[in-house]
Amino acid sequence: MSFLNPSNGAWSILALLVALLLVLVTFVKFTRLWTVILIALLPILGVWTFVKAPEWGLWFPKDVSTHGAGMDSLFNLILWMVAITFVLTEVGLVWCVFRYHDKVPGKSLFTHGSHKLEMIWTAIPAVALLVIAFAQIGTFKQIKFEDHWPTGGPYSKDKPIAHVIAYQFAWLMRYPDANGSFDSVDVIESPFDFVVPVDTDIMFQLKSRDVLHSFFLPNLRLKQDAVPGMTIPMWFQATEVGEYDLICAELCGWGHYKMAGRLIVKSKPDYEKWLADKRAALKSNGTADLEAAE
Amino acid sequence: MSDPQPLRGRLAIAAGLFGLLLAACDPEPPRPELHYTLSADSKQLLADYPAAQDQLLGTLGMLFGSPSNPRYAVPEEWIDDERNPNDAWAELSEARQAELVAANKKAFATPLAALERGEFAAVEPAREALDLQAAWGEIRAGYDEIAAAMEAGTKSRTDLDKYVAENKADAIALFTDWYPSLRESAEMYRTQCLHCHGINGDGKGSTAEFLNPTPRDYQRGAFKWTALNEKARPRRADLYGVLENGVNGTAMLSFKRFSATQLEGLVDYVRLLSIRGETERNLAREDAEEGFKIEAVQEAYLDVWSKWDKSAEFVIAYDGEIPEATPEVIEHGRVLYNDATGANCVSCHGVGGLGDGPSAKEPDPNGGPVPISKKDDWGNPLGPRDLTQGIYRGGDRPIDLYRRLYAGINGTYMPAHSTIKDPQGNRKVTDEDLWAIVHYVRSLSKGKRL
Numbered sequence: 001m002s003f004l005n006p007s008n009g010a011w012s013i014l015a016l017l018v019a020l021l022l023v024l025v026t027f028v029k030f031t032r033l034w035t036v037i038l039i040a041l042l043p044i045l046g047v048w049t050f051v052k053a054p055e056w057g058l059w060f061p062k063d064v065s066t067h068g069a070g071m072d073s074l075f076n077l078i079l080w081m082v083a084i085t086f087v088l089t090e091v092g093l094v095w096c097v098f099r100y101h102d103k104v105p106g107k108s109l110f111t112h113g114s115h116k117l118e119m120i121w122t123a124i125p126a127v128a129l130l131v132i133a134f135a136q137i138g139t140f141k142q143i144k145f146e147d148h149w150p151t152g153g154p155y156s157k158d159k160p161i162a163h164v165i166a167y168q169f170a171w172l173m174r175y176p177d178a179n180g181s182f183d184s185v186d187v188i189e190s191p192f193d194f195v196v197p198v199d200t201d202i203m204f205q206l207k208s209r210d211v212l213h214s215f216f217l218p219n220l221r222l223k224q225d226a227v228p229g230m231t232i233p234m235w236f237q238a239t240e241v242g243e244y245d246l247i248c249a250e251l252c253g254w255g256h257y258k259m260a261g262r263l264i265v266k267s268k269p270d271y272e273k274w275l276a277d278k279r280a281a282l283k284s285n286g287t288a289d290l291e292a293a294e
Numbered sequence: 295m296s297d298p299q300p301l302r303g304r305l306a307i308a309a310g311l312f313g314l315l316l317a318a319c320d321p322e323p324p325r326p327e328l329h330y331t332l333s334a335d336s337k338q339l340l341a342d343y344p345a346a347q348d349q350l351l352g353t354l355g356m357l358f359g360s361p362s363n364p365r366y367a368v369p370e371e372w373i374d375d376e377r378n379p380n381d382a383w384a385e386l387s388e389a390r391q392a393e394l395v396a397a398n399k400k401a402f403a404t405p406l407a408a409l410e411r412g413e414f415a416a417v418e419p420a421r422e423a424l425d426l427q428a429a430w431g432e433i434r435a436g437y438d439e440i441a442a443a444m445e446a447g448t449k450s451r452t453d454l455d456k457y458v459a460e461n462k463a464d465a466i467a468l469f470t471d472w473y474p475s476l477r478e479s480a481e482m483y484r485t486q487c488l489h490c491h492g493i494n495g496d497g498k499g500s501t502a503e504f505l506n507p508t509p510r511d512y513q514r515g516a517f518k519w520t521a522l523n524e525k526a527r528p529r530r531a532d533l534y535g536v537l538e539n540g541v542n543g544t545a546m547l548s549f550k551r552f553s554a555t556q557l558e559g560l561v562d563y564v565r566l567l568s569i570r571g572e573t574e575r576n577l578a579r580e581d582a583e584e585g586f587k588i589e590a591v592q593e594a595y596l597d598v599w600s601k602w603d604k605s606a607e608f609v610i611a612y613d614g615e616i617p618e619a620t621p622e623v624i625e626h627g628r629v630l631y632n633d634a635t636g637a638n639c640v641s642c643h644g645v646g647g648l649g650d651g652p653s654a655k656e657p658d659p660n661g662g663p664v665p666i667s668k669k670d671d672w673g674n675p676l677g678p679r680d681l682t683q684g685i686y687r688g689g690d691r692p693i694d695l696y697r698r699l700y701a702g703i704n705g706t707y708m709p710a711h712s713t714i715k716d717p718q719g720n721r722k723v724t725d726e727d728l729w730a731i732v733h734y735v736r737s738l739s740k741g742k743r744l
Contacts, residue, residue, distance in 0.1 A: 019312045022308060022311045023308050165744065168545070170540060170547035170548060183740060184740065185619070185684075185733075185736040185739065189542070191539050191540050191542070191547075191548040191550075192539075192540070192547075192551070207744060209744055254501060254504060255501070255545065255547075260551050281691060283616060283692075284693045285611060285612040285614065285616055286521060286609065286610060286693045286696075286697070287611045289531065289611060290611045
């Protein structure tokens, strides 16, 4: 049960709390105590929502890929860095509000900047960015760099499992014919469903027919823009059989909200059977429709 | 903080903000009451009889209900036959019914698991399923009543367990055997289809004007992507196929993200809109002066229904194995494609299949120097398909292309090649010839697909 479901009573409680806050803001005279409490509420509520988010179903969906662990640990690293910075700056802010509220300590002091301070607040973010930059190299390389792309397995850059085509406003998967060729009249089209075998390195080519789209598999922590005119190779490995969302993560037009698909991870025999059924369907002479009518 | 705002002003601000917040958090916005309207064609036909317009709308309301509560009228003879089009579940084969039960089990996995555990409080049906929600609400109300009494101390845990045990099977059946009523499907249609296809199914929704090709107008009963000959009304499977796979190359996308049960329900509702639209057209054309007498209305209604009932007789199938696409067959297909006395595909689709043949356009009726696009039955500009793109709207299997060639495409200039006869009455383009053309056409797109 998601916290964001409007039929959940939690919404009403939150609304009441915010309304109460607004009434307070409107009526209470802003003494030092009230101001400090109000300002301090911001970081406290902010941190609290993060702590509670997994419970409310607002955290990451289940990770079912080999890329996921690296992506998640990077996310957590950045989240901790941001959280510490956020809390420290908020503490500073609350301290200033507490210390200097209502007080006119005399004439203001004019300064022309501080060299030392500027050095510090340039160096700290620079170090933070460097940490992130170095920390992400391994994961980024694994997902995007050519020398980490799968070779030797059934699917590679030259032998992709499918072409994934994005267009306004749908996903279309094209699988090769029985000889592995895409330049064939017998390619298999699978609208909406991207079917792949489990525990296999999957390499596919991403294309767009019209505008920018973004191929996003939240459960596999995989995202890549689809650019018209470009064929973009991508790879992943799914570790669990199941059905997962495939969504467009780039505002691509009025129907963007509808642009959904589905990643179906099947066991290897099931995948082969699915493919064989699809190939057999191309040979249909329509008599099955006659039988269905009787 | 110095705030000169008087108390009354602050009160007003606070009250306003409070009201806004409560409004924003209203969990169930009221559903709008929806109404069908007459199509532009009917209005034009009845322009001289303003009273007849209201009369027709009222008549149609009796036959089909409103978008908020759509319902077929059931004629007397159907009651004797125990036929009720409002109960589409009965039309499905047993195998299909079993598939839908399986689909329900998957779609309602979360509530069903909660029911199995006896956690009635955690069960939420889909929001579009209005009748399911109501039916579940009754079981739930009894549960909540006992739970409240338990809080108050008048009832015990065993009472609640007893209620759960008594109602569990019914509640589970409610979800597994769910089949959307027309009302529920109309609600689905409202959220998913209406913005293109319009409330009357006339293809004039608010997003329709951005689209080329334009969304299908169901009101003529003419559908292009069917497996049928002689422009027959579509079977359930034809409509279902379009919902399931979408129409490649158009804005009609695959709706597989909804369960098979929901899509079957949408098929029901699209059929209702189509039958309603065609009945409206026929009545507006023929019966305006007589004032829509009950016999005439019933006849028109049953007439449209009879077309839909017959559709299964028109399935096109090829008796035998599809010929292999050998180079000889493809070459034969190429010759037939370019044969001006036979299939004559080249006249519209052009020598290379680019859709640029000499008959692709027609001379400008206003005498302009540039030929203009022909129009389809719906009045939309229409060009022959560019066959080199490899985007086949009616399906990409060879049999789909075969059916397009065999029966033509409803509402367009694409002719039915099975009806082209020589003076002796023999078919000029045989089934084998059609397969050769199919293979040639497919070969045109080789390696160029996007």
